[in-house]
Amino acid sequence: MTVISRLPGALEEEWDWQLSGACRAADSQLFFHPAGERGQAHDDRDRAAKAVCARCPVREHCLRHALATHERYGVWGGCTEEERRGILRRRRNRNRTRSRSRTR
Template sequence: MLHLPQKPLQVAAALSQHNPTREDQAGPWHAEAVCRRDEAGLFFAPSKEPTAARLSREDAAKRVCARCPVMVDCREHALVQPEPYGVWGGLTAAERRVVLARRRRRDAELRAAATTSGRIAAAG
């Protein structure tokens, strides 16, 4: 998701600091983003948006993301930054927090398993 939210300086700074993970002849991944042609308000919440309106808007934004050829690149950008606002790569900010928490938990479990297997091998 490339649109500038109500906090444009934060997103603009994030995009300028980001080294795209996928560049080809057409340029960085966000050059191919479907959302470049859509209204920014679809991807970022106005202040004091009612819940029903937010859910409807987010659903519409996710439908745009679903047809985007760079959705995975966009999602990874939003997770790596991490982007605190808006719909990026088909995920809301809350959904991205869940994904990040799961990744942290998985990484911690893998580190713990590696430590345990190292102790077992040393004792063997």
């Protein structure tokens, strides 16, 4: 579940980037796997979703949004759930390393 407290406010400027998303012309099911989807079908769907993201003019904004809100499901900004978790984990580790080096 998305962490609601991390979502930007109701200001239109915070959300209007979504109007330019390449995904608006695609079936939303392409970006969210059905329960139990595994193997080749899962990989093929992710690849197709990422192909849409690859041509998207707001891809970077979308990914920043998904990372900031800890979006748990779907392909956002060309990254799967697992890929986003990896990005966030690397950021946390990098921040911990920086914090430790400052306290020494």
